[in-house]
Amino acid sequence: MRIAFTGSHRVGKTTLAEEIAESLPDHEFIIEPYLQLEEEGYLFSEIPTLEDYIEQFNFSVELLQNSDDKVIFDRCPLDLLAYIYAVGKKKNISALYEEMTTAIDEIDLLVFVPIEKVDVIFCQGFDLPNLRQKVNDILEEWIGDFSNEILEVSGTLEDRKKQVLDKLTNMKK
Known part of the structure; x- marks a missing residue:
């Protein structure tokens, strides 16, 4: 199963992805x-x-296209x-959106980690909180455009982990 985590920065995405990777030792974790x-x-x-973001985008598309079936993308x-x-x-x-959509089709489960209404992670000025919020708003707008299995998580790390593992269990049935 290909699992990808999506969300703005400083929302707990990496911590959750690492927790899921520990629970799925047969999956490769891709930072x-x-x-x-x-x-x-x-540099x-x-x-x-x-x-810089375009370079990361191109690299991410390539990673997805060249990945195995059992992988977790941070x-x-x-x-x-x-x-x-x-x-x-x-x-x-528009061309990048089309390329992204094609790449996203390869993902079995897309886990969206939004900024919580009561923000659980403190974001300081040097963490670019305005950019963080803009990206979160864009993702909230776009996330429904895909036919993938999508899970929006919330709550504590343990709550989020349980939501993902429960979803994976239900998808295997």
């Missing part, structure tokens, strides 16, 4: 493109630019395109 590119020597701007092309859209409003993203 987010930012960290992989950084390990490969890509990001202190505050990521449109070009981030996927959907959220990276939301960042591209949020920082580059004047950029025509």
Whole structure:
């Protein structure tokens, strides 16, 4: 099963994805493109630019296209395109949206981790809270456009983990 986590930054997405990876040891855990590119020597701007997000998007699409069947993605092309859209409003993203949609079709379960109404994770000024909210709003608008199994999680880490594991159990039936 291919599972991808999507959401803005500082919502608990990575922590949840790592917890699920521990519960599914037969699945490969793929860290987010930012960290992989950084390990490969890509130099990001202190505050990521449109070009930085496009690089991550392309890398994410490639990761998805070249992955096995049992994999957990800490981030996927959907959220990276939301960042591209949020920082580059004047950029025509229709071709990228189409590419993202094709890539997303390969995902069996898309787990959306939104900003909670009572925000459970403190976001400081250097965490770009306005960008975080913009990306969250874009994802909330786009998430219903896909035919994938989609799960929006909420609550504590344990609540979220249970929601994902219950969904996976129900999907196997």
